[in-house]
Amino acid sequence: QVSVVESGGGLVQAGGSLRLSCTATRSILSINLMSWYRQAPGKQRELVASISSTSTNYVDSVKGRFTISRDTAENTVDLQMNNLKPEDTAVYYCHAMSPWGISWGQGTQVTVSG
Secondary structure (H helix, E strand, O other), X not given: OOOEEEEOOXXXXXXXXXXXXXXXXXXXXXXXXXXXXXXXXXXXXXXXXEEOOOOXXXXXXXXXXXXXXXXXXXXXXXXXXOOXXXXXXXXXXXXXXXXXXXXXXXXXXXXXXX
């Protein structure tokens, strides 16, 4: 079983930055893929970025602004979000896919005023 917990959301003005962090209860070396998703009001949940041992991927709308990274010593996966836009406003969820199954965090709110 793997659990993940997010932190770092908040309110920021357009053009600002936020850093989200996801902490796993197992070594992330044992987790195949970790991702950040987001869900805005009235919209479907969408994949924002993902990271494995060999690659990273981003949805087109955040390329060049968001960076996903992982710290294997701390068992964390971070999402650095720069040049935030009002359309980035959403609840952001951490997701882990591992040999033990799929795990979701409880979500953290990101609000961008503009």
